[in-house]
Structure formats: C-alpha cells, structure tokens
Amino acid sequence: MKKKLIAGNWKMNGGLAFNESLVAALRAGTVPPDCDVAVCVPAPYLAHLQTLLAGSAIALGAQDVSQYESGAYTGEVSTAMLKDFGVRYAIVGHSERRLYHGETDGAVSAKTARALAAGITPIVCVGETLAEREAGQTEEVVKRQLAAVIHVNGHCISEIVVAYEPVWAIGTGKTASPEQAQQVHAVLRAQLHAATDRSALMRILYGGSMNAANAAQLLAQPDIDGGLIGGAALKAPDFLTIVAAA
Numbered sequence: 001m002k003k004k005l006i007a008g009n010w011k012m013n014g015g016l017a018f019n020e021s022l023v024a025a026l027r028a029g030t031v032p033p034d035c036d037v038a039v040c041v042p043a044p045y046l047a048h049l050q051t052l053l054a055g056s057a058i059a060l061g062a063q064d065v066s067q068y069e070s071g072a073y074t075g076e077v078s079t080a081m082l083k084d085f086g087v088r089y090a091i092v093g094h095s096e097r098r099l100y101h102g103e104t105d106g107a108v109s110a111k112t113a114r115a116l117a118a119g120i121t122p123i124v125c126v127g128e129t130l131a132e133r134e135a136g137q138t139e140e141v142v143k144r145q146l147a148a149v150i151h152v153n154g155h156c157i158s159e160i161v162v163a164y165e166p167v168w169a170i171g172t173g174k175t176a177s178p179e180q181a182q183q184v185h186a187v188l189r190a191q192l193h194a195a196t197d198r199s200a201l202m203r204i205l206y207g208g209s210m211n212a213a214n215a216a217q218l219l220a221q222p223d224i225d226g227g228l229i230g231g232a233a234l235k236a237p238d239f240l241t242i243v244a245a246a
C-alpha cells in the first residue's frame, strides 16, 4: 500500500526560535501511520532540525543538493553533507531554482542521479508557467522536464518522488483545481508507466497554494499522492490539517 507524502518546503524561512516553536507544535500534533511527513528546511538549519525532530515521525529534507560529489563548488551542499544530518529527502528542480538560478533539465537530472546514488529520495519538481499553460503547452513542458530525468536515471526512476507544481499557482493563492491537477498527474503517471513497471507505487505530489481548506479535495484525486507545501507549511495548524487530510 502506497503511503501519501506531505512535505513542507520552508523555502528561505526559519530561524532558531521559529524552528523550535514550529517543530514543537508539529510534534504535539498527530502523524497518521499511513502518511509520510517531511520538512525541507534551509541548509544552515539541518543540524538544528535533526536535533529538534529526533524520535519523531517527521523526516528531514533539504531544498536542493549539488550535482557534484565534492570539491571546488562554492556555496554548494553535497549529498554526503546532507547524509551527515540524517536527510532523507531533497527537493530537486524547484521552479524557483530553475527560474532564479538557471537550473536546466540537465542539472536537475544530474542532481536526481546524485541523490539516488546517496540513498536520498529526490522530490523532482516539474511545472509550467502561466504563459505556457495559456499557450496550451502544459503537457509538453512537464513531459520534457520529466523525460530528461527518466533519460538519465533509467530504471532507478521508480525511486524518485515527482512533484507537479504549476508555477502560476506557487505562492499566488491560485490553486490548480482538483481536475486540472489530476489531468496533469495522469499524464505524468502514464509517462512513468512507460519507464517503469512500478509507476503505480510511485508518489506524485501536488504543490502550489495547497492549504488547509483545499487539501482534502486535491488529495482525493486518484493520481495525487501527497503535497509539497510552501506557505502553509510555516503554520503548524495548517500543515497538520493537510497531514490529517492525507
């Protein structure tokens, strides 16, 4: 039985006092046994979060990972460094990294491979911009992004988590409707199916203004296996409501 996954992406938010109070509130809540929960935090706080989450059912995640093993890559964080702090998941290819840091499909594929080789589950993000959706290119764009990752990772693709994050829905309060999201998730599932016989067991998350009010409807869709949560992951009651909805 495939468990749902609810992962918080804190983005560039947090601080020592903030982390402590948010995690205390999360730990006071309930994580149902049939749901995996993770928080993906800024790299400087990985050690802090490892301590705060010790003994809890909440896993630790990073927001990015280097495609290189080690060496002269100023500012980069390697899989080995993430492993030192018990990191289980790494977001890869978030649209904010593609947009602001010029991450290409090739870099995203290489990061995915690097994470898989280290035993860290990559959460690979794909998604179209508003202009691309309006031009009728949604399927083409997400399929191109995922195809690059499949091409480089071969049969190991069954070990990744995919996150569909329409760029126009991120941080805008505009959520894809459950039907819009399901439509794209079905396309991604079919693409995974062509690459691995384990596609039905893989998790495809939705991300983009998922919140306490809309989570249940989105998570009820047949191909939506969880959520990648931005803003709502910074408020414990909202995040726990989404976990409960899963």
Ligand code: 13P
Pocket (backbone or CB within 6 Å): 009, 094, 165, 169, 170, 171, 172, 173, 207, 208, 209, 210, 228, 229, 230, 231, 232
């Ligand atoms: P919001 O939930 O704030 O829209 O962010 C979604 C996201 O980008 C998660 O990675």
